[in-house]
Amino acid sequence: MKKIAFLLPDFQEGGMPKVASNIMSGLNSDYSQYLILLDSESEIRYEHNSKVLGVCPKGQTKLQKMKVFLKRIKIVKELKKKYHFDVVVSFGVAANIINIVSNQNEKTVCTEHNVKSIENKTWGFFGKIYDVLIKLFYSKPDHLVAISNVMKEDFIENYNLKKDIDVIYNPHKINDIIERSNEPLNSSEKELFKNKKTLINVGRLTYAKGHWHLIRVLAELKKSEPNIQLLILGQGEMEEDLKKLSEKLNIQDSIQFLGFQQNPYKFIKHSDAFVMSSLFEGFPNVLIESLACNTPIISTDCKSGPREIIDKDKNIHKKIKEFEVHEYGLITPQFDGNVILNDSKLSDSEQQLKLAILELIQNKELYDKLKANCLNKALEYDVSNMVKKYEEIFR
Template identity: 80%
Template sequence: MKKIAFLLPDFQEGGMPKVASNIMSGLNSDYIQYLILLDGESEVRYVHNSEILPVCPKGQSKLQKIKVFLKRIKIVKQLKKKHNFDVVVSFGVAANIVNIVSKCNDSTICTEHNVKSIENKTWGFFGKVYDVLIKLLYSKPNHLVAISNVMKEDFIQNYNIKGNIDVIYNPHKVNEIIEHSNELLTNEEEELFRNKITLVNVGRLTYAKGHWHLIRALADLKKEIPNIQLLILGQGEMEGDLRKLTEDLKVQDSVHFLGFQSNPYKFIKQSDVFVMSSLYEGFPNVLIESLACETPIISTDCKSGPREIIDKEKNIHKKISEYEIHDYGILTPKFDGKVTLNNSDLTENEKQLKLAILELMQDKELYDKIKSNCRSKSFEYDVQNMVKKYEKIFD
């Protein structure tokens, strides 16, 4: 039996814990599993079948965070010596650096879940520190896993990473998603969808998700489709600004903020279109979940992931100025990142998002064609297919 430890900042809501949970549940019985959580006080929300090894609480000030970071390296190194792990696989830059620096006799696997040259710019001082550490350390693990080809290129071109970089898309429990999507709605939830054309978005209410673009496009769409509405599932620091924007645009009755939902899939399945307005992504799990729910997708052509999912040719270097129709959904030009929280005229790329939604809603043949392709595409990312690739690296 091999001992394998999964090292994460926490196991709360978010993409990385979900991916780790899916890998853990999909591994064969040859592994004894452990879960090392850097934030030793964080709540555990995802399924796992492992012994939990907490490290220490996180710091608040810059100085505290640096002290805690160094303390975490020391504690993780002690855990590695005590348990003699065969493999330690880490998720995200903070956990990856701890994993690399604390290496003992374990095989070190680091996984990254966002395009670092973009994401680190949003993190201020610590983003600059991480840029330096990535250049210094990311060639050292036994394997570095990127979850998209764009991310792999980013490591090579912007960080001069040498060594083993594997591309493994995020694993998904497709049958489980389908089962949850068929859960019955409450009477109140049913009423929400009655006589409405529904757009849905699932994601944290943060800058990276670009929700204001979607709300502004929705307000303009209502001139042509009066019964259209938008459901937003998620929480985050921009919620207040986004709610005020709906009021300023007079669409507060057509944009519903539903917060965190333990089962988002039943809302996705009942919606007409899943629309993703992100400025950047790592690999957007929610697009695979939408495919499994048989809900057609419209997504910005942002870095990284959407094109690799929607475009059969996976032409990751292509740039577009108009929306583009594919077998598995529609791609629209990426946004420039400017936050616009007012009723000014739509930007050209917001107009393209609006036109893409209009076309999909008005062309039934196109809509049915894309819808019919969704589910079979989602099974390409099923946990059984992806975990085999991880097991090959672990072995």
């Protein structure tokens, strides 16, 4: 039996742990599985069927973080020597670099989950270091996996990577999502949806998710759709700013900040539309999850992922100024990245998001058509299809 290890920073909230969990659950019985967590104090929130190996706690200051990074390389190398893994799959820059430089002749598979030339700019000092490390080391693993074609192009154009890059979309346990979406709402949760047109967004409350745009749009929507509301599921450093914005716009009664939810799918299922306002993504799992819940989707045309999901032609180079209607959802123009926490006039891209939402919730024929297409589209990304591509690499 082959030994395979999954190397991640942590196994808490976020896309990478969820993807790793789904791959682990979908692998055939040929593999003995291990989970290596760089943060040994990480809370484990996702399912796994593996032996857990913690590395060490994370540092706080820049100097501590650099020392911890070097310490982690040493410990992971020791773990590889001890367990003699056949394959080690890593997730994200820090884990990928550690996987590469600690190699002990096992097959190294590095996966990336965001457009690095954009994301690294938001990380300041460490983002610049990561840019250098990517250029130096990402040509060295046996396989480099990008989760969208936009990400693959970003590696080639901005990091001059000449090696073959595999593109594998994130796997999802569609049947599990459907089953969990059917979990009954409790009495207080039912009240949330009573006599309301409900928009929902699920994601960490960070800059990348652009929630302030969605809140500003909601304030304008309220003028013609007084019964419309927004549910926001997630936690993050922008939570207080977003709550203050909703109060400034006098729509705090129409926005529910529900925090982290163990089962977001039952909330998505009972909502009228999922709206994603992100400035950038890797591959937005939540759009697939919403389709599995039979909830129509609207997304900004951000890099990367939404167009590859919603646009059947996957025309990733297309630039738009007005919203588009496709078979699997609506796409609106990309936001410019400016944080706007006031009641100023909607920007052109915000105005297009508003018009797209109105088109979806007021056009019953369109709404029913999109709803009918949801599940079949979601099934394309089922674990049974995507994990086969990973197994080919592992072999």
